[in-house]
Amino acid sequence: MTGHFNASELLAVIAARQLRDDTTVFAGVGVPLLAAALAKRRHAPRLTMVIEGGIIGPQIAPGRLPVSTNEMRAGHRATMLPGITDAFLFAQRGFVDVGFMGGAQIDQYGNINTSVLGADYWRPKVRLPGTGGANDIASLCREVIIVTAHEKRRFVERVDFVTSPSWLRGDGSRKAAGLLFGGVSRVVTTLGILGFDPESKRMRIEATHPGVSTDALRQNTGFPLLEAPRIEITEPPSDEELEMLRALDPERRFLG
């Protein structure tokens, strides 16, 4: 990692690259939305963003980034405002190619916890805000990409509570639970890109960012990581990417 960009910028740029043109993406506010907006401006002009506030096709106004999925800023210059329930139903019907989300706690099967820390749901050690639309995005999109800082306390062997299901306990348990579609394909972190072993559905290293060793990834992960047959090294963010990204958030509300 060079000194020309910070962790949030790296995350946003690498995440943006995951999106293809002529697709739809369900994006949460913060870095996921920034990444989607960057992809649309840079290489995917025919990408359509869907936001859980019930918004389709917004054009985020630089300098007025939304802090919630349900405010005027999120729907700025949208092409459709179908309402919250219907926005998710588009995903349930198969119209959303990629779900783009963050996560507080993530386990080796890609399951996410944003609900409670501690063993007793009703009297938790720490009450977190909750799922919002994350559970639905994880359940319903064709493919889910998680975007998150890579910290040992986030990457835990077993989450205290499965808020948003990915591969559950591996071995077909997702499908057995009635989740017939989708699942997490990649986890884009500040250290690299993780994927899942096609059989066991356990997390594996697929790429590292420049200057990051696989050992560094392991040291920052609370469970053993598998390795893909070939581990790539990501291209660092280009000046063009960083310039476009920074123009979207001149107040550095999410880029820090």
Place this chain on the structure above:
Amino acid sequence: MTGHFNASELLAVIAARQLRDDTTVFAGVGVPLLAAALAKRRHAPRLTMVIEGGIIGPQIAPGRLPVSTNEMRAGHRATMLPGITDAFLFAQRGFVDVGFMGGAQIDQYGNINTSVLGADYWRPKVRLPGTGGANDIASLCREVIIVTAHEKRRFVERVDFVTSPSWLRGDGSRKAAGLLFGGVSRVVTTLGILGFDPESKRMRIEATHPGVSTDALRQNTGFPLLEAPRIEITEPPSDEELEMLRALDPERRFLG
């Protein structure tokens, strides 16, 4: 029956009287809609009409009566256009007090056939237009009132096909079929008003129009009619009622 009004006018006036103020009515086009419009103008100003085309609160334009439930005339000066499915869902949720409908063939339990004559549905003797919204109105409104000419060929012991269910075969068979609400309360005809025995749910005479004998009713009915404990004689249409009604249909499109 005096010579001052015809059968359609009689039907519309008597039907209109069945509607109370501060209620909602699901009305089909033709005489039911005319009757609802008359009630609203005359004694029920806070009545709300719902039309299956997905229309709430229209004010029918005199001289431009709709011939279908889905055209601009039906929605003239409406207060809401929720769409067809949602209009029926208001009824399913319990928001519609009265369903007002006609019928081709009606049996002693109030079941209606508007689908086929003959024994083989797929190769019928006569193919009729079908249910439209009648089945739903009969299934979902809090109470249903049928408005129809009284002819022996219409009032049959057993309909060839139950398009719109009322009491089915009596004796709780409606509820047993899963129809937990509603049912036909009255049948307003050109000869009188019919109701249903509370126990057997078979049709009975509740009122006759002036100058019509119960025998005349029986002679025009294809099955034995029971009698209510007390049989009323309806008030004939007043000049005021007739005047208001005729003003709604100056072209006499439905009044004949």
Place this chain on the structure above:
Amino acid sequence: MGDPRLNPAEYDFIAARRRTEAKTKSAAEKLTSLEDAVGRVKDGNQIGVGGCLFSRTPLALMREILRQRRRGLTLARNLTCNEGELFMAAGAASRVMTAWMSIGLPWGVSKILRHYVETGAVALEEWSHLALGLRFRAGAMGVPFLPALTMLGSDLVGVGGLKTVQDPYTGETLAAVPALFPDVALLHVHRADRFGNCQIDGYPHMDADIARAATTVLVSTEEIISDEETRRSPDRTVVPGFVVDALVRVPFGSFPHECYGLYEADYDHFAEYCAAIDARGPAAVGEYLERYVYGPPTWSDYLDLFGGERMALQAKRAKELTG
């Protein structure tokens, strides 16, 4: 229960979702010609038809299907008007799924409906109005059925093969209305931008559900608006561009049926059409097809048969009713 006419492919939500997943869901331009748009319709397809009865019927698209001589189609539409008669008489539709078919009360029971159904040439599968609406809605939601309290107890249950479901909470038994995932949806809308974002005035009918339920979505529009105009009123958009496969600009694209606020249905035309059938029977529809469908090469030529004066009058009448 389980009539053979209820085809499992109709409610197979998993296969339907896979088809939608495999589609390109792009914010690209969708504008094309009637010929090209309708080229996506295949023999044997099941077609969900937007609008209702003689309101916002996608007649320009349907006429082009007849001109391309498709066969073995199923038409699914809640209230079926004379467009259904044309498809029966042309031999294009072998099955019609509907709650009601005829033109309207003043014109009586359709003689064409009677002819083709009573002879067994066409299967008419009848569902209640709400049930068919819920079939499209279940499809739009991506689920195989929706619970409801309608159609139960009636003989319609056996026609379509309606099943029931037990509510796992209260134990009550409800109708389980099966989803319908049409191969193709045909819609006619008031306005759309070139990316396929569609807006409708007045009655929404079931167009939004039909579009989401279908695999392929073809839209004709009275007017093309700019991207800017869509973005000024996003709360008016009812079908998003990524759902639409092909878009065609067709002013008066429902005529002689109505388009809310723009033109009223041409009752006189219906009367002439019915008079011809009264006089010459089903053959009159064959003559009508020659004159209005196969004859005029373009939609504009077709409209010329009605004449500008009549269209202007119907436009004036629409303004009076909705202004």
Place this chain on the structure above:
Amino acid sequence: MGDPRLNPAEYDFIAARRRTEAKTKSAAEKLTSLEDAVGRVKDGNQIGVGGCLFSRTPLALMREILRQRRRGLTLARNLTCNEGELFMAAGAASRVMTAWMSIGLPWGVSKILRHYVETGAVALEEWSHLALGLRFRAGAMGVPFLPALTMLGSDLVGVGGLKTVQDPYTGETLAAVPALFPDVALLHVHRADRFGNCQIDGYPHMDADIARAATTVLVSTEEIISDEETRRSPDRTVVPGFVVDALVRVPFGSFPHECYGLYEADYDHFAEYCAAIDARGPAAVGEYLERYVYGPPTWSDYLDLFGGERMALQAKRAKELTG
């Protein structure tokens, strides 16, 4: 399955329908005062709250509930913002049904949420965003459940007592999301006529479903329009008058939350509010209640605490974003 917190009365569609049947469904005038409207709310009621997070929150109605010192309420709202904190701190709500609660990302995890839930003073029943939306929609449709493909496999299943249902057609197992029939719905809308026909601009959120699902519906509106105006744009109406029990005109009725196109949320106010909590803990919410809720006798007095200048600025910002 079957957690005791899932109360059978919530999804009892038969009882809910009987309550709606027993209601007067009139096209009468509905205009009244905040005090009178809110007088219909009883201790222990379950309340469906319109808008979402800090958008179109019915704050004027909710403030009046706090002023009338109701207790033991359940708030059901998809994303719960600081109005939920006020209800917790005032001792008005003992249960919150939601998918997410806090103000928004920049202000971090709600310390008030943490305080009341971690101590067990308030039960937070978490459903997924779509599942809670479908709970309201099932209620609006009058059915006890809706099938869905969400929430399955997660630990949320056990929290709310979600059950499954087998599709009678394909045999697949789906989530059966139970209906929610709130005792009371609270909505804030852009405009309504005096008969209660309501219109909303921009985001529809879930207000239309919540209103139809509830037994009693209380609405505040930015503006009262004429009957004529409703009838000029009937396709903009989302709640019909016969559903509404009481209507109150309250300009800026969501402030400091946003109302699409009319005023933006006051982020600075959120920052001040959070800074006070950071400094003085939950007691700061008690001070806030005194200053903003119990103190100012009318909504107009309440708005004076913000001042006309700030409101004008937020109105200008809204125009810029949506104009």
